[in-house]
Amino acid sequence: MSGGGRVWALAIGWALAMLCGGAGGLDSRCLAGGKHKVAPSPEGQLGVCQLYAANACCSPKVAQEISSAPLAKVNDISWNRCRSLSPRCKRYLQRVECFYRCSPSAARWPHPQRPTAVLEVPLCLRFCEAWYEACKDDLTCARNWVSDWQWGPQGNNCSRDCVPYSQMYRDGRELCENIWGDSFVAAQEPCPCLSLTGSDTDPLPEDGDSSEEPDSTKAGSPRGPCPASSLLRHGLHKRSVFMEDVEGSGSGL
Numbered sequence: 001m002s003g004g005g006r007v008w009a010l011a012i013g014w015a016l017a018m019l020c021g022g023a024g025g026l027d028s029r030c031l032a033g034g035k036h037k038v039a040p041s042p043e044g045q046l047g048v049c050q051l052y053a054a055n056a057c058c059s060p061k062v063a064q065e066i067s068s069a070p071l072a073k074v075n076d077i078s079w080n081r082c083r084s085l086s087p088r089c090k091r092y093l094q095r096v097e098c099f100y101r102c103s104p105s106a107a108r109w110p111h112p113q114r115p116t117a118v119l120e121v122p123l124c125l126r127f128c129e130a131w132y133e134a135c136k137d138d139l140t141c142a143r144n145w146v147s148d149w150q151w152g153p154q155g156n157n158c159s160r161d162c163v164p165y166s167q168m169y170r171d172g173r174e175l176c177e178n179i180w181g182d183s184f185v186a187a188q189e190p191c192p193c194l195s196l197t198g199s200d201t202d203p204l205p206e207d208g209d210s211s212e213e214p215d216s217t218k219a220g221s222p223r224g225p226c227p228a229s230s231l232l233r234h235g236l237h238k239r240s241v242f243m244e245d246v247e248g249s250g251s252g253l
Helices: 003-019 047-055 060-067 087-102 125-135 172-176 227-233
Strands: 121-124 150-152 155-157 184-187
Touching (some): 060 087, 087 125, 125 184
Parallel strands (some): 121 184
16 A cells, blocks of 8 residues: 555544544533533433433433324424324434434534534445335425425425425435435445444444555445545544534424
C-alpha cells in the first residue's frame, strides 16, 4: 500500500474506533432539542424502545407515545394520513423513531444547518431492504416526511394522492435515503452501518483494525466510498443525531 493509502486507512480505522466507543464520555450527552433529556440515564420501561433503556435519552412518556396502540401520531406528526399502518411497517418506523428519540448514539451525525437533525446516518442496506418489504403495500402520500406535507390547524396533511410505498420508492435504498430527507444513507457491508438492533453496540467487524479500506470497486460493494467517511467530515462526533423536529415540534427525523 502507498504511503498516502496507508495514512487514509489509518484515518478510517481511527474514525471507526471512535464510532464504536473508543472515546470515553462522548455518549454522556443527548441530541439537542425536541424532547430529549440533557443527558442519558437508565429507565425502567420504554416499551418498543426498550433496547435503549440502560442509557436512554428519552423519557418513559416519550417512549409510551411511540409505543401506543393504535399508533396514529408521534410528536404531532400523523403517521396514518392514508390509512392505518400495517403492524410490520409500523414496527420499522418505530425502530427508527426509537433510535432518534432514545439513543445517545444519535449525536454522531449532527446536521450542520439544523443542530437537532442528523445528516447521512449510515443504515445497513439489508435493514433498508427489509423496511421496504415490510411497508411496500402500505400507503403514503409524502415521499419526504420532512418537507412534503401541507401544514394546517390539524397538523400535517397530504399534498398528493396516497400511493403504495412500492410506487413512491423504487427500493429499500430509495426509501432510506428519502423518507426523512438527508437524514440517512444506505450502506452496504463491509461498510460500517446501523441495523437499529443490539448489534449496533459494536458495528465493526472483528478485523476492524485492518489496514485495508473496503474496496468499493468490486461487484456487489457499496456505491462509492463508505458513508462512514462522513465521520471525518463531521469531526468524529460519537453521539448520533437523528432528525430535526418538523415545524419545531414534530418528529425530529
